Amino acid sequence: MRILLLEDAPALGEAVRDQVAEEGHAVDWMQTLGEARACLATTGYDLLLLDLWLPDGSGLELLKHCRRAGNTTPVIILTARDQISDRIAGLNAGADDYLVKPFDLSELSARIAAVARRYAGNPNPLVKVGELEVDLVSHSLSRAGHGVELTAREWALLEAFMQRPGALLSRTQLEDRLYAFGAEVESNTIEVHISRLRKKLGRDAIETVRGMGYRLGQA
Amino acid sequence: MRILLLEDAPALGEAVRDQVAEEGHAVDWMQTLGEARACLATTGYDLLLLDLWLPDGSGLELLKHCRRAGNTTPVIILTARDQISDRIAGLNAGADDYLVKPFDLSELSARIAAVARRYAGNPNPLVKVGELEVDLVSHSLSRAGHGVELTAREWALLEAFMQRPGALLSRTQLEDRLYAFGAEVESNTIEVHISRLRKKLGRDAIETVRGMGYRLGQA
DNA sequence: GCGATTCTGACAGCAGCCTGACATCGCGCC
């Protein structure tokens, strides 16, 4: 396959390039958005490996632009640390998979192989929290193997928790997350939504910290 | 097979010619409408590869002319990127498939192979979703074994869903997909098209996720 | 036991969605 690698860190870029090349793929390694854009305009690729944070912009922009243009080339995102928010944004923008830095080169190989297979009908990547399996692409969710439907607000709540795993979120933080600026909410809306979420996810899925807020259970 | 390639850009034309020739097909590469017309008049082809924008006119004219004359030779259109209107016009004019520039030569090979298979009487690979069978190559579709005709917009919608199986697509994503940049759409066009698609595909084919978007049913 | 806090069932209002009807546009045909 012909692969475009966009990664500004020299050490990592070189390592990835060598690894992938060794497996028989043709790799074009670019270090800036501009270069990558130029390559995309002139060459067809079978796979894109995108770092999100680059000196001249975000790889997300590149991805969105491609998708808007009808380009369906598979994309694997390389995110810094455990920025689930980045992953969510990436998958929403049309990425197929993601890898968290630092990653094992053999894991990268596995994902590349998986992407190749995906065209044979493999499922979307899943994020697991306890007995929950979250599919950020299809916005679907299963609990202990059984499908669960969420409403828009419930999904937004769950996303808020997933972006900062294990974090304690105050009611105010959650409100800021669910409602646009200025849209003040009175009463105990958040509590009600937490209650509804618990009914669907299981009572222990969300832990109450009295006087402080809520936390997504790690059980 | 004997293939007529009509493409005025020298670099691309040469690359395509070499690639296709390498796969054992006979290629006649022409750079103007006039030349191509002359070839068509004197030679029988198994496949036409048409660029739409040429120095002396539009490949569309050639295509329409052929179809009007009862010529059913398979046609693959090579469009500049983002020109969705061109694609729609091309398909309406009787093209069998299109490729968006820049495209991967291997993708071109795949499409040509698909044409060759059909030519040899073998069916294209079908994608099945529920009771639907979709042939993305020949742009044909059947529901529960019975053929279904879709309009251009309906195809574009269905394609968007098929390219990311199971994904939840927001109204905005779908709009980006159906309409070129800048062509702002007001009102509930997407909803209406979804409704029309459902009428043809069956009510359960497309699932509504209130407040978030739509998903192609997996049933 | 008592106050503070949180949970949850019930309900009404309305945002979001569906769909039939109509206007418009482009295209082919005569």
Added chain:
DNA sequence: GGCGCGATGTCAGGCTGCTGTCAGAATCGC
């Protein structure tokens, strides 16, 4: 050019069920 037809965009009326609100019950900490 005139005509007919199908595709597409727009709109409005009607319906569904999400969502915010409230109040009473339950729980917690002391």
